[in-house]
Amino acid sequence: MRDDIEAAARANLILVLDPEIEPDAVDADLDLADGYGLSSLNKVLFLTSVCDDTGVSLSEFTEHDVARMRTLRDVTEALARHATIGVAP
Amino acid sequence: MTAPSIVNHIVAAPPLSRHRLTVHRLDGEVSLDLAELYAAAGRLAVQLRRLGVGPGDRIGIHSANRLEWVLLDLAALRLGAVTAGLEPEKFPAEPELLRRYRMKLLFTEAPAVGAGIVPIDEAAKLAEVPGDGPEPVTYTPTDVTTLKFTSGSTGQPKGLGATVGSIDSSLWAVQRMFDHRPGDHLFVFLPLSLLQQRYWIYSALRFGHDVTVSTYEAAFAALRQARPTVVMGVPGFFSTARRQIEARARRSGSTVDVVAREVFGDRIRYLWTGSAPATVDTLRFFTDAGLAIFEGYGLNETCIVTKNHPGAHRLGSVGQVLPGKEVLLDADGVIRVRADHPVNTRYEYAAPGDSERVFGPDGTVLTGDLGYFDEDGFLYIRGRADDVIVLGNGRKVIVRPIEERLRAHPAVDDCVLFCPSERHLVAVVSPAGAPADEVAIAEHVAAVNAAGHADERIHRVVVADEPFTVANNQLSSQFKPRRQQILARYRDAIHDSQRGIHAR
Numbered sequence: 001m002r003d004d005i006e007a008a009a010r011a012n013l014i015l016v017l018d019p020e021i022e023p024d025a026v027d028a029d030l031d032l033a034d035g036y037g038l039s040s041l042n043k044v045l046f047l048t049s050v051c052d053d054t055g056v057s058l059s060e061f062t063e064h065d066v067a068r069m070r071t072l073r074d075v076t077e078a079l080a081r082h083a084t085i086g087v088a089p
Numbered sequence: 090m091t092a093p094s095i096v097n098h099i100v101a102a103p104p105l106s107r108h109r110l111t112v113h114r115l116d117g118e119v120s121l122d123l124a125e126l127y128a129a130a131g132r133l134a135v136q137l138r139r140l141g142v143g144p145g146d147r148i149g150i151h152s153a154n155r156l157e158w159v160l161l162d163l164a165a166l167r168l169g170a171v172t173a174g175l176e177p178e179k180f181p182a183e184p185e186l187l188r189r190y191r192m193k194l195l196f197t198e199a200p201a202v203g204a205g206i207v208p209i210d211e212a213a214k215l216a217e218v219p220g221d222g223p224e225p226v227t228y229t230p231t232d233v234t235t236l237k238f239t240s241g242s243t244g245q246p247k248g249l250g251a252t253v254g255s256i257d258s259s260l261w262a263v264q265r266m267f268d269h270r271p272g273d274h275l276f277v278f279l280p281l282s283l284l285q286q287r288y289w290i291y292s293a294l295r296f297g298h299d300v301t302v303s304t305y306e307a308a309f310a311a312l313r314q315a316r317p318t319v320v321m322g323v324p325g326f327f328s329t330a331r332r333q334i335e336a337r338a339r340r341s342g343s344t345v346d347v348v349a350r351e352v353f354g355d356r357i358r359y360l361w362t363g364s365a366p367a368t369v370d371t372l373r374f375f376t377d378a379g380l381a382i383f384e385g386y387g388l389n390e391t392c393i394v395t396k397n398h399p400g401a402h403r404l405g406s407v408g409q410v411l412p413g414k415e416v417l418l419d420a421d422g423v424i425r426v427r428a429d430h431p432v433n434t435r436y437e438y439a440a441p442g443d444s445e446r447v448f449g450p451d452g453t454v455l456t457g458d459l460g461y462f463d464e465d466g467f468l469y470i471r472g473r474a475d476d477v478i479v480l481g482n483g484r485k486v487i488v489r490p491i492e493e494r495l496r497a498h499p500a501v502d503d504c505v506l507f508c509p510s511e512r513h514l515v516a517v518v519s520p521a522g523a524p525a526d527e528v529a530i531a532e533h534v535a536a537v538n539a540a541g542h543a544d545e546r547i548h549r550v551v552v553a554d555e556p557f558t559v560a561n562n563q564l565s566s567q568f569k570p571r572r573q574q575i576l577a578r579y580r581d582a583i584h585d586s587q588r589g590i591h592a593r
Contacts, residue, residue: 037586
């Protein structure tokens with residue numbers, strides 16, 4: 001389950017990176033904002049898409065929770081705590 | 090004939106229509122009938138009065154978007170009190186704020202304590218105390234209802250009060266262009282501390298339509314739920330959405346118009362953009378995807394000056410001039426704006442000279458922008474003489490003072506700032522010597538960052554591989570950096586977050 005979530009997170013993260021990189025090239029511990037230059041709006045889009053693909057409701061989180069998700073690993077771990085169904089194909 | 094005041098209308102009596110305000114945050118939503126919103130604001134106004142807030146007094150609202158923000162704003166209007174919207178990212182919630190900005194109370198979502206500081210969720214509780222609303226107030230066009238804070242040349246935010254006349258005239262002009270009506274549902278996610286975002290709540294109360302207010306973080310999720318007919322955004326938002334739509338369309342094999350409707354909902358009548366120039370490519374993208382998008386022009390100091398709309402629209406322009414506004418161009422094309430009902434004639438809490446640089450003695454606002462009209466009266470903006478960067482969150486950064494601070498170090502000959510991700514500033518530095526003293530530059534950038542506000546933070550520095558010169562076309566004949574040429578030369582490095590000196 002966690003691997004599926006991480007794969008979904010990688011697949012969605014690269015869609016908002018400029019320039020795009022390969023999913024496997026994403027450093028799970030690099031700061032999304034400072035390291036990858038992710039704007040707050042892109043972070044919101046990214047999270048919304050990962051939640052869609054993993055079946056985790058965005059409403060599981062607060063604005064403060066989102067602020068605390070700084071890396072891909074943070075996102076994966078936060079979603080894994082709430083994931084109950086399979087990842088969308 | 091002067092149109093009747095919308096502000097006076099919405100404070101005098103409850104709305105007759107049964108439309109709703111919905112507020113989305115990530116962890117849930119709350120929805121009120123507008124008549125109930127009016128009643129709740131009235132009850133809160135009475136309680137604020139009991140706490141010592143009277144006509145002309147200021148209350149601070151220090152919070153992201155939430156229901157209490159709306160209640161406090163409307164309660165203040167009902168009382169004749171003045172709101173001061175304070176973005177939590179810019180201002181720490183501390184007692185000093187009350188003193189500095191002469192506020193009776195400061196409502197905050199931050200865990201702060203001190204005399205006059207009130208947890209913002211108390212506002213919702215006060216609005217539940219049974220009772221009637223306050224005695225009605227009546228505003229004159231020159232009364233100020235709210236104070237907005239905007240970037241100042243010294244780095245300290247300066248205040249700008251907005252008059253009732255400017256609010257009324259802008260809302261009437263918008264209404265004549267867009268005819269917001271029952272069946273419409275306006276979507277707002279930019280901070281309510283930006284007065285124009287509250288216009289759409291006033292519009293709902295006056296003209297009878299639904300309105301959804303979302304936090305920034307909940308925006309995309311809320312859009313799908315709300316299924317709005319109108320989305321109020323800025324270019325950074327729409328360009329980000331465009332990239333996402335294109336990426337999803339590529340991934341799914343769907344067409345962009347199908348994906349655009351998945352993102353924005355299936356009832357869009359039009360998208361609103363302003364505050365900064367949108368690229369023609371982005372405007373055309375949404376138009377081609379079947380989502381009409383209308384760009385306009387205006388500053389905090391002028392409110393809306395021009396706007397494209399369904400009845401008069403020309404791609405690449407910012408529309409025709411609104412009734413009640415006049416655009417004057419000098420010989421160089423620099424834009425000044427005259428208004429029947431000016432937003433104001435001066436700043437508050439500004440450095441000496443700040444007001445005089447913008448508010449002319451002839452009653453015009455000196456925008457510093459460059460423009461021209463076509464034969465049909467559509468205004469085109471050629472550039473921003475003030476070099477303002479609008480971040481993706483709608484906040485503005487004036488880059489010139491930051492660049493000046495950066496140039497103050499002997500290792501830096503010249504520099505320009507860019508904002509490739511709508512979030513981070515990236516400096517391109519022309520070094521004073523060869524090889525560049527990167528250690529000294531990095532230390533200086535760290536010092537500049539430490540002295541500036543969070544939005545002004547320089548994230549990375551790209552060191553130019555040759556000095557800016559007139560010969561290499563990176564300086565103008567007046568030895569000013571040519572931004573577009575420098576951007577073109579260093580575009581890859583500016584956009585690549587792995588390159589350059591990462592600032593502390």
